[in-house]
Amino acid sequence: MARNTGTAATTDVVVIGGGYAGVMAANRLTQRGDVSVTLINPRPDFVDRIRLHQLVGGTHDAVVNYRRILAGRVRLVVDTVTRIDAPARGLTLASGGTLDYDHLIYAVGSGSAEPDVPGAAAYAYPIATLEEAQRLRPVVKTASAAAPVTVVGAGPTGIETAAELAEEGRTVALVCGGVLGPYLHPRGRRSVAGRLAALGVTVVDGPETNVTAVTAHSVRLADGRELPSEVTVWTAGFGVPELARRSGLSTDELGRLRTDETLTSVDDVRIVATGDAAAPSDLPYRMSCQAAVQIGPQAAETVLRRIAGERPRAVEVAFVSQCVSLGRRAGIFQTASKNDIARPYYFAGRPGAKIKEFICRGIVWQLRFEARRPGAVDWWMKDRNRGTAVAEAGRRGETSAVR
Structure with a gap:
């Protein structure tokens, strides 16, 4: 359905979602002059999600103007897609409009999972989205200094939020529902526990600590x-939007779009998925900007290769770490193997904080660099073992994430 502009046919590619993966994909698509790129996002600004805990603590606004990080040729449409009509290659928008595409990149990201704990929806504040964090900030700001604050969930977001608020002098309890920082190596976990203790955070971990x-x-x-x-x-917990499932596309149990190893939908060769809402071979990567900035460009490359009549390549992602801030003056850089298993080595304290801040700034720089020089950013390390893991999981019928 390429449009004829009078000189050359233009292929319309639409990217749904303007997070880390979506922006990288949109910028990479501008390598070809005969591709028209549209990015649809519900907000006019980019949300720097890895800083949302700072928004809650009042040390960062966690937003970036899209014009700083999007290539000039990318058209930004501030709207929400409510339905994908794959056979007709069309999108229905919340504003009432419609949009056609030749190829579609599904990059809707993730958000807070709906809690099934009694009272959580009414009395607890999630912070997985900009609006949620903005809603919580004035609540924290107006609460008395002595008011007890409880953070539920001991993954990176929970740890970072607890540390950020404790550094303000607040009384904070971190409820783990099991182990503190389950991804971390035991050595790194001990380091994090020590820093939280120094900040005055009460860590509630161990069996039977899940919230009822x-x-x-x-x-x-x-x-x-x-x-x-x-x-x-x-x-x-995190969840993904229901758009793919609502549109009749194949999804995994969480609602992520099921794809092959080229990130192509198992239902439609014109639809490619990336970021948190993609489930390649039913073995999705860890939800993280570290994965998003790698598979975003690769989703675009799959589309570009199809436009060129070439065979797309299998996705290649390698992890190096999990980086967690512990307030503004400390952090931990937990090293990891390429296939995302924590190693015994880490940087903590002030060096950990500096590395985390460097990475946060570097992600935005990476988006801007890709906008200026599409195709120049590439991940230099690859996990060459994923193909074996996918084949073995397929033989066993497993659908759990590769670790």
């Missing part, structure tokens, strides 16, 4: 304890 109920003034645990909580922050 949330009220306006407390958090109840499976072991019978009831923690006082005037402000409860919910960071336990």
